[in-house]
Amino acid sequence: xxxxxxxxxxxxxxxxxxxxxxxxxxxxxxxxxxxxxxxxxxxxxxxxxxxxxxxxxxxxxxxxxxxxxxxxxxxxxxxxxxxxxxxxxxxxxxxxxxxxxxxxxxxxxxxxxxxxxxxxxxxxxxxxxxxxxxxxxxxxxxxxxxxxxxxxxxxxxxxxxxxxxxxxxxxxxxxxxxxxxxxxxxxxxxxxxxxxxxxxxxxxxxxxxxxxxxxxxxxxxxxxxxxxxxxxxxxxxxxxxxxxxxxxxxxxxxxxxxxxxxxxxxxxxxxxxxxxxxxxxxxxxxxxxxxxxxxxxxxxxxxxxxxxxxxxxxxxxxxxxxxxxxxxxxxxxxxxxxxxxxxxxxxxxxxxxxxxxxxxxxxxxxxxxxxx
Amino acid sequence: xxxxxxxxxxxxxxxxxxxxxxxxxxxxxxxxxxxxxxxxxxxxxxxxxxxxxxxxxxxxxxxxxxxxxxxxxxxxxxxxxxxxxxxxxxxxxxxxxxxxxxxxxxxxxxxxxxxxxxxxxxxxxxxxxxxxxxxxxxxxxxxxxxxxxxxxxxxxxxxxxxxxxxxxxxxxxxxxxxxxxxxxxxxxxxxxxxxxxxxxxxxxxxxxxxxxxxxxxxxxxxxxxxxxxxxxxxxxxxxxxxxxxxxxxxxxxxxxxxxxxxxxxxxxxxxxxxxxxxxxxxxxxxxxxxxxxxxxxxxxxxxxxxxxxxxxxxxxxxxxxxxxxxxxxxxxxxxxxxxxxxxxxxxxxxxxxxxxxxxxxxxxxxxxxxxx
Numbered sequence: 001x002x003x004x005x006x007x008x009x010x011x012x013x014x015x016x017x018x019x020x021x022x023x024x025x026x027x028x029x030x031x032x033x034x035x036x037x038x039x040x041x042x043x044x045x046x047x048x049x050x051x052x053x054x055x056x057x058x059x060x061x062x063x064x065x066x067x068x069x070x071x072x073x074x075x076x077x078x079x080x081x082x083x084x085x086x087x088x089x090x091x092x093x094x095x096x097x098x099x100x101x102x103x104x105x106x107x108x109x110x111x112x113x114x115x116x117x118x119x120x121x122x123x124x125x126x127x128x129x130x131x132x133x134x135x136x137x138x139x140x141x142x143x144x145x146x147x148x149x150x151x152x153x154x155x156x157x158x159x160x161x162x163x164x165x166x167x168x169x170x171x172x173x174x175x176x177x178x179x180x181x182x183x184x185x186x187x188x189x190x191x192x193x194x195x196x197x198x199x200x201x202x203x204x205x206x207x208x209x210x211x212x213x214x215x216x217x218x219x220x221x222x223x224x225x226x227x228x229x230x231x232x233x234x235x236x237x238x239x240x241x242x243x244x245x246x247x248x249x250x251x252x253x254x255x256x257x258x259x260x261x262x263x264x265x266x267x268x269x270x271x272x273x274x275x276x277x278x279x280x281x282x283x284x285x286x287x288x289x290x291x292x293x294x295x296x297x298x299x300x301x302x303x304x305x306x307x308x309x310x311x312x313x314x315x316x317x318x319x320x321x322x323x324x325x326x327x328x329x330x331x332x333x334x335x336x337x338x339x340x341x342x343x344x345x346x347x348x349x350x351x352x353x354x355x356x357x358x359x360x361x362x363x364x365x366x367x368x369x370x371x372x
Numbered sequence: 373x374x375x376x377x378x379x380x381x382x383x384x385x386x387x388x389x390x391x392x393x394x395x396x397x398x399x400x401x402x403x404x405x406x407x408x409x410x411x412x413x414x415x416x417x418x419x420x421x422x423x424x425x426x427x428x429x430x431x432x433x434x435x436x437x438x439x440x441x442x443x444x445x446x447x448x449x450x451x452x453x454x455x456x457x458x459x460x461x462x463x464x465x466x467x468x469x470x471x472x473x474x475x476x477x478x479x480x481x482x483x484x485x486x487x488x489x490x491x492x493x494x495x496x497x498x499x500x501x502x503x504x505x506x507x508x509x510x511x512x513x514x515x516x517x518x519x520x521x522x523x524x525x526x527x528x529x530x531x532x533x534x535x536x537x538x539x540x541x542x543x544x545x546x547x548x549x550x551x552x553x554x555x556x557x558x559x560x561x562x563x564x565x566x567x568x569x570x571x572x573x574x575x576x577x578x579x580x581x582x583x584x585x586x587x588x589x590x591x592x593x594x595x596x597x598x599x600x601x602x603x604x605x606x607x608x609x610x611x612x613x614x615x616x617x618x619x620x621x622x623x624x625x626x627x628x629x630x631x632x633x634x635x636x637x638x639x640x641x642x643x644x645x646x647x648x649x650x651x652x653x654x655x656x657x658x659x660x661x662x663x664x665x666x667x668x669x670x671x672x673x674x675x676x677x678x679x680x681x682x683x684x685x686x687x688x689x690x691x692x693x694x695x696x697x698x699x700x701x702x703x704x705x706x707x708x709x710x711x712x713x714x715x716x717x718x719x720x721x722x723x724x725x726x727x728x729x730x731x732x733x734x735x736x737x738x739x740x741x742x743x744x
Contacts, residue, residue: 006484006487006488006491007491064472069457069458069461069462070458071458071459071462079451079454079660082451082454082457085441085454085473086441086442086443087443089441089473089474089475090441090443090475092473092475093474093475098472098473098474098494099472099473100436100470100471100472100473101457101461101464101470101471101472101473102461102465102470103461103462103464103465115378116378119378119379122470236663236664262664265664265665269665288451288661289660289661289664289665291608292608292634292637292661293637293661293665
C-alpha cells in the first residue's frame with residue numbers, strides 16, 4: 001500500500017497551518033476563498049482522503065458499519081463469525097469504510113443499540129449475524145428503513161427474494177451435498193448424517209444436501225435416510241455420545257457427514273475410540289480446529305461472504321450507502337456463496353501423509369452467485 | 373438492562389420535534405433559549421445519554437478506541453486476540469465507549485492509520501496487540517503523546533515501569549510455573565518443555581516459569597533443563613515432529629508443558645502415536661480447541677485483561693481519557709494478570725471421566741495485580 005497523504009502533507013503543500021486545513025474540511029465557510037481554493041488544490045493534487053469525522057460533519061454520513069459482537073464464546077464454531085469479522089474489517093478498509101463494534105445481551109437490546117446508533121448518525125448501516133425465523137431485528141430494520149445486510153437468509157420471516165431484505169449466505173445444502181458426493185466417489189454407500197434437531201433453517205438446509213446426494217446416487221428413501229441420521233445439540237461431547245449410540249446400532253455405517261466441525265470432532269473421537277481410526281468423517285465450517293486435527297470440512301469462504309456483503313451495501317460500483325436508502329433498481333440484493341471442500345486425512349479410508357497445512361481436495365473452488 | 377431513552381422520548385417530553393432535539397445537541401446556538409432549556413430539562417429528567425457523534429461535535433472526543441484487526445488467520449492461537457476483542461467490546465459498552473476496527477498490512481501501515489484516525493478525531497486512544505522488542509508503533513504513539521494501552525509488555529524497548537507506556541499483560545511465567553508445579557504435585561519429575569526459539573519476550577518468559585519450578589523442586593541445572601527442552605516454530609505439525617524426535621532421544625520423559633495450545637496439540641498427537649495415550653501434556657491459552665480435545669491449559673483470563681485495559685485508559689473511577697493526555701499522578705499504569713490453570717484429561721496419567729466442558733482444576737482463580 002502506498003503511503004497515504006496526511007493533513008500535514010496538505011498543509012505543507014498549500015503553505016497553510018494544519019488548523020486551516022481542518023477548517024477547510026470541517027467549516028469551509030470560515031476560510032477565505034483564496035486559502036480555501038489553495039487547500040482544495042493541494043487535497044486534489046495529493047489525493048488526500050478526508051477523514052471519516054470530517055466527512056461525517058459535511059455529509060452526515062459516518063462511513064461506518066455497525067456489527068454486534070457477542071461476549072466471549074468458547075465454542076469451536078464461534079470462530080466462524082470472528083473470521084467473518086476479520087474479512088469484513090479488511091474489506092471495509094479497502095473501501096474507505098470502517099467497522100464499529102457494539103455488544104448486546106439479547107435481540108431487544110440489540111434493537112435499542114440500533115436505534116441509538118442511528119439517532120447519533122454513528123453508523124450508515126448494520127451487518128447482522130445469527131439471524132433466525134421471524135427475527136425481530138430484521139423486522140425493526142426493515143420497518144425503520146435502515147440499511148442492513150444479514151449474513152444468513154431470512155428463513156421463514158420473509159420471502160427469500162424480498163428486495164428490502166438484503167442477505168448474503170453460504171449454500172450449506174450444496175456444501176454437504178458436495179461432501180457426501182465426495183465420499184460416494186470414494187466408494188462409500190452407507191453414509192450417515194449427524195446434525196442438529198430439526199427446525200433451524202441452516203441445519204435443515206445442510207441435512208437436505210446429504211439427503212439429495214444419497215437419493216440421487218442410491219435412490220435412498222426417507223426411511224433409509226432416517227436410519228442413517230442422528231441429531232443432537234451442538235457440542236463435542238453431545239456429538240460423541242450420539243455417534244457412540246449410532247455406531248452400536250448401525251455397524252454397517254461406512255462414513256459420516258456432519259452439520260458442524262464441533263459435531264464432526266465429537267464423531268471422530270467416538271469412532272476412533274470404537275476402534276475405527278480411519279472411519280471417514282466430514283465437518284462443516286473449516287475451523288482452525290479442523291485444520292489442526294486433520295478433519296475434512298466444508299469451508300464457507302468467508303472472504304467471499306464479506307465481499308458479497310459490501311457489494312450489497314455499496315453496489316458493484318462501490319457507490320456509498322445512502323442513509324435510510326436502499327439499492328437502486330438493478331443492484332443485487334442477495335448473494336448465495338457456494339462453499340468449498342477441504343479434504344484432509346479424516347475422510348480417507350487409509351491415513352494419508354499430510355504436512356499439516358490445508359490439503360486441497362479434488363473440488364476446485366467454485367462460486368455460484370444468485371442475484372434476485 | 374433498563375431501556376435507554378431515545379431522541380424521540382426527549383422530543384416527546386419537551387414537546388418539540390426530533391430535529392430540534394438534534395439541534396440542541398449539535399448546534400445549541402441556533403435554538404431559542406426557552407426551547408433549549410426545555411429540551412435540556414427533558415434530557416436531564418429522562419437521563420438521556422447523548423450519542424457519540426453529538427458528544428464528538430461538542431467535546432471533540434469520540435468515546436471510541438481503535439483496535440487493529442489482522443486479516444483472517446487460521447491458527448489456533450489467533451483466537452486469543454479474538455476473544456480479547458469480544459471482552460473489550462463488552463466492557464467498552466458498559467463504559468459508554470466503543471471499539472472501531474481497522475486493518476493494516478504491517479507496522480508502518482498501522483502507524484499511518486493511527487495518524488489518520490488521530491487527525492480525524494475518530495478515536496481517543498488505541499489498544500495495541502502483538503507488541504515486540506523495540507516496537508515502532510509504541511515509539512510513535514509515545515512520541516506523539518497519543519493515549520494507548522498495549523496488551524503485552526514493552527519487552528526491551530523501554531523499562532517495564534515506564535509511566536508513559538501503559539500495558540496490561542498476562543504473567544506467562546507464573547502460568548507455566550503453576551502448570552509445572554501441578555505436574556510435580558502429581559509425582560512427575562522429568563517434565564519436558566516445548567517452546568519457541570529463544571528471543572521472543574513472551575516465549576522466554578513462559579520458559580522461565582518451567583525452569584524456576586524445576587530448579588526449585590529438583591535443583592535442576594541449566595544442563596539438566598537443556599536436555600529436557602526443545603524448540604520449534606509455532607504450529608501443530610512442527611510441534612509434532614519436534615516431540616517425535618524428543619521422545620526418541622529421551623525415553624525417560626514423563627510429562628510436557630508447552631508455550632501454546634498449538635504446540636501442545638502437536639505434542640499430544642506425537643505421544644499418542646508413539647503409544648503413550650496418557651502422557652501428560654499442558655498447553656497455554658485455553659483455546660476452544662483445548663476444550664474440545666480435553667487438553668489441560670493455562671487460561672489468560674481475557675475478561676480481566678480487558679477490564680485492566682479500561683482501568684488503565686479511564687482510571688479506576690472511569691474518568692474519560694483525555695485526548696493527548698495521560699493518567700493523573702496516582703493512577704495505575706500497568707497490570708499483570710496471573711493466569712489460571714484449567715486441568716483436563718490430557719494432564720492425567722489415567723483417563724478421567726469428563727463431560728466435555730471445562731473441568732476446573734485444583735487451582736482456584738487468583739489474580740495478582742502489579743501497579744507501578
